[in-house]
Amino acid sequence: DAAQKIMQTAIGLAPERWLPGGTPDPLIGRHGAIGSSVPRVDGPRKVKGEAPFAAEVPARNMTYAALVYSTIARGHIATLETDAAQAAPGVVLVMTYRNAPRMAPPAVFMSDPRAAGASSLPVMQDDAIHWNGEPIAVILAETQEQADHAATLVRVTYTEEAASTSFEYAAAHAHRPDNVLGEPAVIEIGNAEAALAEAAHKIDRTYHTPRYSHAAIEPHAATVWWEADGQLIVHDATQMLNGTRWTLAGIFGLKEEQIRILSPFVGGGFGGKALWNHQILAIAASRLSGRPVRVALSREGVFRVSGGRTTTRQRVALGARADGTLSALIHTGIAAMTAYNNCPEQFSFPARHLYAAGSFKLEQKVADIDMVANTFMRAPGESVGTFALESAIDELADDMGLDPIELRRRIEPAKDPTSDHPFSSRHLLDAYARGAERFGWSARSPTPRARREGEWLIGMGVATATYPYYRMPGGTARITLTRAGHACVAMASHEMGMGTATVQVQATADRLGLPLTHVTFAYGDTALPPGTIAGGSSQTASIAAAVTAAGEKLVSALLKLVGNASPLAGLKAGDIVARDGGLGHRALADRFESYVSILSRANRDQVSAEAEAPMPLEVQKYAMHSYGAQFCEVRVNAVTGETRVSRFLGAFDTGRIVNPRTAASQFRGGIIMGLGLALTEETLFDERTGRIMNASLAEYHVPVHLDVPEIDVIWTDTPDPRAPLGAHGIGEIGITGVGAAVANAVYNATGRRIRDLPITLDKLL
Numbered sequence: 001d002a003a004q005k006i007m008q009t010a011i012g013l014a015p016e017r018w019l020p021g022g023t024p025d026p027l028i029g030r031h032g033a034i035g036s037s038v039p040r041v042d043g044p045r046k047v048k049g050e051a052p053f054a055a056e057v058p059a060r061n062m063t064y065a066a067l068v069y070s071t072i073a074r075g076h077i078a079t080l081e082t083d084a085a086q087a088a089p090g091v092v093l094v095m096t097y098r099n100a101p102r103m104a105p106p107a108v109f110m111s112d113p114r115a116a117g118a119s120s121l122p123v124m125q126d127d128a129i130h131w132n133g134e135p136i137a138v139i140l141a142e143t144q145e146q147a148d149h150a151a152t153l154v155r156v157t158y159t160e161e162a163a164s165t166s167f168e169y170a171a172a173h174a175h176r177p178d179n180v181l182g183e184p185a186v187i188e189i190g191n192a193e194a195a196l197a198e199a200a201h202k203i204d205r206t207y208h209t210p211r212y213s214h215a216a217i218e219p220h221a222a223t224v225w226w227e228a229d230g231q232l233i234v235h236d237a238t239q240m241l242n243g244t245r246w247t248l249a250g251i252f253g254l255k256e257e258q259i260r261i262l263s264p265f266v267g268g269g270f271g272g273k274a275l276w277n278h279q280i281l282a283i284a285a286s287r288l289s290g291r292p293v294r295v296a297l298s299r300e301g302v303f304r305v306s307g308g309r310t311t312t313r314q315r316v317a318l319g320a321r322a323d324g325t326l327s328a329l330i331h332t333g334i335a336a337m338t339a340y341n342n343c344p345e346q347f348s349f350p351a352r353h354l355y356a357a358g359s360f361k362l363e364q365k366v367a368d369i370d371m372v373a374n375t376f377m378r379a380p381g382e383s384v385g386t387f388a389l390e391s392a393i394d395e396l397a398d399d400m401g402l403d404p405i406e407l408r409r410r411i412e413p414a415k416d417p418t419s420d421h422p423f424s425s426r427h428l429l430d431a432y433a434r435g436a437e438r439f440g441w442s443a444r445s446p447t448p449r450a451r452r453e454g455e456w457l458i459g460m461g462v463a464t465a466t467y468p469y470y471r472m473p474g475g476t477a478r479i480t481l482t483r484a485g486h487a488c489v490a491m492a493s494h495e496m497g498m499g500t501a502t503v504q505v506q507a508t509a510d511r512l513g514l515p516l517t518h519v520t521f522a523y524g525d526t527a528l529p530p531g532t533i534a535g536g537s538s539q540t541a542s543i544a545a546a547v548t549a550a551g552e553k554l555v556s557a558l559l560k561l562v563g564n565a566s567p568l569a570g571l572k573a574g575d576i577v578a579r580d581g582g583l584g585h586r587a588l589a590d591r592f593e594s595y596v597s598i599l600s601r602a603n604r605d606q607v608s609a610e611a612e613a614p615m616p617l618e619v620q621k622y623a624m625h626s627y628g629a630q631f632c633e634v635r636v637n638a639v640t641g642e643t644r645v646s647r648f649l650g651a652f653d654t655g656r657i658v659n660p661r662t663a664a665s666q667f668r669g670g671i672i673m674g675l676g677l678a679l680t681e682e683t684l685f686d687e688r689t690g691r692i693m694n695a696s697l698a699e700y701h702v703p704v705h706l707d708v709p710e711i712d713v714i715w716t717d718t719p720d721p722r723a724p725l726g727a728h729g730i731g732e733i734g735i736t737g738v739g740a741a742v743a744n745a746v747y748n749a750t751g752r753r754i755r756d757l758p759i760t761l762d763k764l765l
């Protein structure tokens with residue numbers, strides 16, 4: 001039937017992968033590759049220094065770029081003196097709005113599904129300034145040092161205009177965005193305010209979260225040049241290959257085929273590696289100079305020209321009945337944004353899907369600020385939204401004298417509370433039970449300040465992690481099978497260090513019945529069939545679905561090649577499974593022929609098949625999300641207010657775990673980033689000038705080893721029958737819930753409820 005067909009498309013090739021009763025069994029991996037801790041296939045090249053990153057790609061006749069950044073938030077350039085820079089040693093080009101080539105404004109990420117542009121502002125096209133830090137000049141020189149020196153010689157004065165740099169002021173004039181990632185900005189079910197007013201127990205709180213900046217280990221970089229035939233080559237650090245190509249084509253008036261983007265290695269993305277000013281300016285400067293350009297942003301440059309997570313102010317109000325069920329769930333608030341981008345920080349999304357309530361009021365507004373365009377940053381919205389929501393749940397539990405896990409049991413919904421769709425796969429309470437057992441939750445005292453060791457107050461907190469299941473359309477995989485029985489999968493997808501290449505080798509090996517050593521995965525190049533973004537934790541599923549579709553086509557192509565003498569003669573695709581390095585009848589062991597034999601008999605060196613992943617619309621009838629339970633123990637110094645996280649455990653429910661080794665690393669990385677969000681990170685924005693004050697890792701504090709305890713991660717490993725491989729994406733969920741788990745633990749330790757991140761020691765004194 002239709003549902004079964006969809007699931008078959010989504011899960012895999014073979015009917016054997018279904019358990020009795022029609023439940024698909026994505027656990028079956030004929031060679032055991034799925035679910036095994038395969039080491040990273042890209043690891044050896046990286047540790048040997050053989051992996052070229054965008055700032056390391058060599059080019060003959062290279063020039064090096066330095067950017068000059070504006071120091072006002074809004075206005076116009078009044079005077080701009082570049083003669084001294086032009087005359088400085090080694091300088092090849094000084095580019096400003098006066099000589100920059102004409103370029104169309106970028107198409108904007110999340111406004112157009114094809115776009116990778118961070119904002120729609122024109123890039124260096126006139127004397128207007130739109131944010132403090134906007135590039136106003138590009139210097140090209142023979143060495144990086146010469147370019148950096150010349151950049152200090154540019155003299156500029158401005159005519160300043162009043163800028164919107166106060167969050168309070170902009171929030172007072174906040175407006176609803178047209179939509180929030182294609183969803184309505186408001187959801188109202190029943191009359192939540194009235195239900196709240198009448199509730200037996202209620203809490204009504206406001207939470208603040210600050211700006212956060214991207215701080216990937218690899219600062220943004222690109223090496224670009226124009227070929228003699230007009231072809232544009234861009235070696236970029238990006239998580240959006242095809243989007244970048246499409247957007248650059250629009251900016252420079254080129255056909256997509258005239259542009260090739262390569263990005264085989266990326267030193268961390270997290271949402272920040274998109275199309276910002278620096279690549280566009282490097283390409284423009286290369287066009288003017290006729291020479292290759294390398295632009296490698298300084299750490300300060302990353303803060304100035306690439307945005308991150310944006311400021312939010314959120315209200316969460318919960319009304320509860322005496323039995324601990326919710327009569328009202330209100331989650332509303334305002335996020336800072338610019339008028340030129342479309343990332344409204346979807347903090348209200350978790351509350352749309354997590355808990356049962358009699359009424360809902362969920363609303364997002366945006367406040368226009370003159371700043372570098374904000375963008376997605378690991379679980380945008382969900383990471384700060386769960387801070388507010390999961391802190392409020394803890395506050396309600398404390399008010400009612402209920403254990404916070406018990407409260408969540410009482411509000412566990414039977415179906416999605418705002419869409420009414422059934423959950424495809426939800427085992428949140430299972431994750432809580434496993435996590436509580438392993439963490440020793442029962443040892444926690446519900447009374448704050450109950451545990452003290454010398455100066456140290458010790459407390460435990462818990463919070464729910466959640467992130468949606470996304471799969472992006474348009475991904476196309478090509479599988480090439482050689483006469484030697486090796487398969488290469490090719491797709492313009494991204495390996496940013498998370499294990500994409502490794503898990504796709506595993507999945508393909510299982511799909512084709514090949515050993516891991518006989519499979520390679522080619523990625524990171526727009527010359528390959530189109531991939532989808534590495535974002536929204538969607539890439540694993542998006543690639544796997546395309547590989548499945550291509551695998552089906554490959555089997556059909558192979559069956560056409562077999563002659564009458566083959567043991568496969570007369571068999572139909574539906575009878576066939578890939579196994580043991582070849583194809584065989586699903587039940588009859590002797591009806592088997594190896595790939596080597598099929599291709600040799602047909603006298604073919606290779607067979608290739610390419611297919612786009614179908615989008616099973618039926619999955620839209622399900623609410624598909626990932627879950628987790630984050631457990632935190634903190635020690636807060638009663639004298640200094642210093643908070644140390646002493647233990648942390650994440651118990652996740654994210655479908656099938658394809659590779660426990662890479663998965664554990666993703667979960668831990670997310671949790672570590674969450675500890676930064678909770679305790680140390682904050683982009684300080686001077687509201688007088690719109691200037692970021694701490695544009696360096698010396699003053700923007702990402703967690704270091706001393707800040708991070710042993711982190712335990714466990715998982716339910718329960719496959720989602722509607723997801724390729726049964727697996728959900730796991731890149732983002734690790735950070736969600738961490739802010740609240742830490743804040744709830746701090747409350748349990750100290751009796752102090754901090755509703756304003758980060759939880760720095762001054763707030764605890």
Ligand code: MOS
Pocket residue numbers: 239269270271272376377378379380534535536537732
């Ligand atoms: Mo992510 S914020 O979708 O890289």
